[in-house]
Amino acid sequence: MNAPTPHPTIVVGASRGLRRAIAVALAEDAGPVVAVARDQARLADLAAATPGVVPERADAADPEAATRLLRTYDPRTVVLVAGATPTMAPLQHQTWVTFSANWHADVQIAFHWIRAALARPLPPGSRVIVISSGAALAGSPLSGGYAGAKATQRFLAGYAQEEASRAELDLASTTVFPRPSPMTDVGRAAVQAYSARDGLSEEAYVHRLGGVLTPAIAGRALVELRAADTTDLSPGYLLTGDGLKPMG
Numbered sequence: 001m002n003a004p005t006p007h008p009t010i011v012v013g014a015s016r017g018l019r020r021a022i023a024v025a026l027a028e029d030a031g032p033v034v035a036v037a038r039d040q041a042r043l044a045d046l047a048a049a050t051p052g053v054v055p056e057r058a059d060a061a062d063p064e065a066a067t068r069l070l071r072t073y074d075p076r077t078v079v080l081v082a083g084a085t086p087t088m089a090p091l092q093h094q095t096w097v098t099f100s101a102n103w104h105a106d107v108q109i110a111f112h113w114i115r116a117a118l119a120r121p122l123p124p125g126s127r128v129i130v131i132s133s134g135a136a137l138a139g140s141p142l143s144g145g146y147a148g149a150k151a152t153q154r155f156l157a158g159y160a161q162e163e164a165s166r167a168e169l170d171l172a173s174t175t176v177f178p179r180p181s182p183m184t185d186v187g188r189a190a191v192q193a194y195s196a197r198d199g200l201s202e203e204a205y206v207h208r209l210g211g212v213l214t215p216a217i218a219g220r221a222l223v224e225l226r227a228a229d230t231t232d233l234s235p236g237y238l239l240t241g242d243g244l245k246p247m248g
């Protein structure tokens with residue numbers, strides 16, 4: 001008799017950057033991993049390079065997509081990493097369009113997927129892991145509305161945890177706050193902008209943030225969070241070059 005297929009993990013926004021490393025690490029640890037993104041070519045490349053990855057081309061900001069994909073795959077873990085690349089510029093050089101981009105992407109995606117996970121609801125033992133940003137903890141004056149959007153993602157995960165507890169669902173939601181990784185396009189832009197503003201070398205700036213967060217460290221962190229018992233998960237985790245650090 002064949003072994004039963006394990007319930008898949010859905011990684012929303014999986015085709016490049018930290019997100020791709022997260023999808024690969026989760027698939028290599030235990031597949032299948034359903035990788036959701038909009039760019040067909042990059043998704044196909046990820047799936048071809050990584051056994052266990054199932055490509056799903058969809059706009060994660062479409063509420064129908066969240067409901068449909070949760071119904072189709074019945075996952076036990078949903079990792080929300082999708083979002084827009086912030087425009088790095090001080091406030092006076094932002095427009096409302098650049099300032100609000102992460103609200104339309106990161107916040108809207110978190111809202112639709114967390115809401116759909118609760119409404120379904122995902123079965124006992126499931127978890128939703130939201131990738132926010134260290135910027136959510138202290139602000140980020142060079143990236144417009146990015147820090148506020150990432151802070152709102154944390155609120156959404158907290159509200160979901162509260163609703164799940166009130167309904168006595170064994171459904172956990174937690175938020176991860178990564179420091180910028182100079183090994184990704186998004187993180188490199190932040191490191192360059194803030195090190196220049198603070199008059200530091202990029203190395204000194206990254207050292208001050210807790211060392212280089214590599215995509216591999218981010219991948220291992222997500223494997224750890226997927227394997228943890230839901231009752232052991234903290235509401236949030238700082239993610240640096242030293243790995244995960246639980247926050248109260």
Ligand SMILES: NC(=O)c1ccc[n+]([C@@H]2O[C@H](COP(=O)([O-])OP(=O)(O)OC[C@H]3O[C@@H](n4cnc5c(N)ncnc54)[C@H](OP(=O)(O)O)[C@@H]3O)[C@@H](O)[C@H]2O)c1
Pocket residue numbers: 012013014015016017018019020036037038039040042058059060061081082083084085105106131132133134177178179180181182184185186187188
């Ligand atoms: N990189 C860092 O140093 C760093 C630091 C702190 C926090 N973070 C956070 O960590 C997460 C990952 O960062 P990253 O560097 O991997 O970002 P990235 O390189 O900009 O990757 C963006 C990903 O999101 C997907 N995406 C965007 N909008 C989407 C939509 N509407 N529907 C489906 N997929 C969508 C993109 O795929 P398509 O374009 O193909 O759809 C792509 O896979 C982000 O939330 C970021 O804010 C990153």
